[in-house]
Amino acid sequence: MAKVMIIGAGGVGGVVAHKCAQLPEVFTEIVLASRTESKCKVIAAQLPRPVSTAQVDADNVAETVALLKREKPDLVINVALPYQDLAIMDACLEAGVDYLDTANYEPPEEAKFEYKWQWAYQDKFTEAGRMALLGSGFDPGVTNVYTAYLKKHYLDEIHYLDIIDCNAGDHGMPFATNFNPEINIREVTANGRYWQDGHWQETAPLKENRSFDFPAGIGPKQIYLMYHEELESITKHLPEIKRARFWMTFSDNYLKHLEVLGNIGMTSIEPVEFEGKEIIPLQFLKALLPDPASLGPLTKGKTCIGCIAQGVKDGVKKTYYIYNICDHQECYAEVQSQAISYTTGVPAMIGAKMMLEKKWAGAGVWNMEQLDPDPFMDDLNQYGLPWQVVEIDQPTGMEK
C-alpha cells in the first residue's frame, strides 16, 4: 500500500503514469502534479484507473512542501525539468518524502551536466533518514544498472566501457526535434568528453565518430562521441574502469539541418529587430517546427541502447554487449508515447517500485550502479524493456 506523486506531465510523465497505473498492487495511489494541471488531466483520462491531479509550481519549495504535506505520498517521482531537481529535493527533505529523478540537476543558465550539486545533498538525506535515487531513466539509469550487472555476474573487472545510444526511428518529417532544439544544438556543438586513465579527455564536437553495426536488423549507423552524465558516477563508483565513453547516433540529415539552422542564426537566443518587434530566432524556429507531441503516432522503427564492456573474468579477457531493443510503434500503442519517452519512463517506474518494495533502500543520495542490479533487471524484462547479454568474440570497432 503505497502512494506516489509524479511531478511533471510531459512525454515521460505520461509514460510513468501509465506504467504505475498498470501496477496497482505497488502504486496504490497516484497523484499527477504539474505547473499546468490540465496536462495532468489529459494523461489521467488515458489511464485504466482513477488517479488524482494537482497544480504545483515546482520551483517554489514552499508550494511543493504544502502539496506534499497535504497529499502525503511515500515517494516523489520527479520527471519535471532538470532545473527543478534541487527545489524538489529540498521540498522532499522538508516534507519527509523519498525522492527519485531521471536526469541530473542543471543550472538554468548553463548546460552543465554534473552531479556535484546533487551529491552535496548526501548528508542532508542521510540525516533525514530519506532516500534519493538519482538518474533512474535509461541513460543514465538502465545503462548504470547494466554496468553493475555485468560487473556482478560476467566480469571481475571492467576495463573499457562504451555506452551506445541509437535512435533508429523515423518520424517521416524532413526535420523535427524530440525536445528543445536549443538543447540539441548545444549537445551537438559541445566538445565531446570521455574518461581515460583517471582523467577527462576532450574532443572537438562530433570529431570522434565511427560506424557501429547495431543488432535486431537496425544495421550500421554513424555514432558520435559525446559527454553524458552517467560517465561521471560510473567511473567514480567503478574506479577500475580505464576508459569510459558515451556514443549517440545522429543521422546525416539531422546534423545537416542543425548545421544550416546554426549558420543562418536561426538557433540564436539573441533578439533580432523585426518589423518593430524583438524576435528571438530560436523561439520562432520552435513555432515553425512540428510539435514534438505530434510525432508520437508518426514514429516508426527501433531504439537500441546498451553497453559494451571489455574486462577480465578469472584472468581471461572477455567482452560483453548488453542492450535493449524498443519499438516506437509498440510503445505508442501501449502508452501513447514513442520509445524516447518510454525508455526513460519505464525505468523511473521500476526505480520507484524498487524503493517502495524496499528492494532498494537506505538513507542518502544514490546512483543506480551502487544498488543490487538483479531485481531491477528482472523488472526490466517483465515491464517492457527486455534486455539481452551477448558475448563478443569478433571485433566490433569499439576496441579502440
Add this chain to the structure above:
Amino acid sequence: MAKVMIIGAGGVGGVVAHKCAQLPEVFTEIVLASRTESKCKVIAAQLPRPVSTAQVDADNVAETVALLKREKPDLVINVALPYQDLAIMDACLEAGVDYLDTANYEPPEEAKFEYKWQWAYQDKFTEAGRMALLGSGFDPGVTNVYTAYLKKHYLDEIHYLDIIDCNAGDHGMPFATNFNPEINIREVTANGRYWQDGHWQETAPLKENRSFDFPAGIGPKQIYLMYHEELESITKHLPEIKRARFWMTFSDNYLKHLEVLGNIGMTSIEPVEFEGKEIIPLQFLKALLPDPASLGPLTKGKTCIGCIAQGVKDGVKKTYYIYNICDHQECYAEVQSQAISYTTGVPAMIGAKMMLEKKWAGAGVWNMEQLDPDPFMDDLNQYGLPWQVVEIDQPTGMEK
C-alpha cells in the same frame, strides 16, 4: 551628344551609372532615377563626373512620362524590377524615347519567364518609330550575342547550344543570397526546361546535372540544367538549333541551405502566428541573412559565363566555346560592385552605346541575337568583359 536616363538604383544600376559616366563622349548627360532618390544620390557621389538624380515610381506610367518629358533623354536604360518593364515601355512610347532592359517582364504574382508580353509591343514600337532592345545583360544579353557571333564567323549552322553560367566566387559567409531568397528557391525548385527538336522538354528540379571543367583555374564544378529566358528568343531566331540548354553552377553548400530552409518552412510566404503577430517566414529569413550589398567587398574569385556551340562549317562538324572570365575583386575595385552586378551592368551600357551610336538601330522590339554582333563584341573587349573563343576537339561532357 546624348542623354540617357537610368531607372533603378540597385547593384546593376550602380554599375551602369559608373560605366556610362566613364564614357562622356557617348553619354553626355546622365539622369539616375529610382523610387528612392537617396539611393541615386549615393551612386552619384561615387562617380567621376556630375550626374543628376530624380525620384520616380516606375509603376506609375503618367509619373514616368512626366519625368521623361521634363528630362528629354534619348534613351531609357531600365534596370528596375522585371515587374516594371511594361509600365516603363508604355511610358517610353508615350514620351517618344528609346528603351533598353536586361531582363524580361514577369507578372508580379508568378515567376513566369516569357517574352510574349514584350514581343506584343512589336507593332507599337514600330509604328512609333522607336527602338526597344530587350535583355541587354549578360545572360540574357551577351550569351545571345556570343551565339550570333559564332553563327556569323565560325559555324554555318549551330545544332547544339549550351549556355553555362558559373559563379565561382566566395563571400566567406556560410550562407547568403545575392538577391531575394524566394526567387532563388523558386528557381532551384522549378522544373528544368530545354529545347529539343522543336519542343520544350521538362526535367525534374536539379535532376539534370553534371560536372563541367571550367577554364582559368576555376576547375570542375557541378552544373544544373535550368530554364533561362534567352533560350526562348535564341531558338526562335536561330530555328536550325536542334537542342538548346542552360546550365548554372550551385555549390553543394548552397543547395543544402536552400533545402533545409525549405524543409523547415522558412521560405514560405504564408504568415505564421507568433506571439500575437503574423510573421511571414521568408521576410524573417531576409532579416537574418547578410544584406546582399554587404557582400560586395567580401566576395573573391571569378565568374565564367559562356556558350558551347556544336555545328558545321563548310560541311565539317565543329565545336566552339566562347566565354568571359570576370573577377569579383577587380569589379569591386572599379565600380564598387562584385561581378554578378558587373556582368549585367556593363552589357547594358554597351547596348545603350550601340543604340546611341546608331550601330544598332531600327524601329520595333529587338532581341540581342537579331543585331550585328561585331561592334558589341569589340566593346565587350574594350569595356571590361573580354572574351575568347576556343575550338573544342576533346570531349567536354556536354556532347549529350
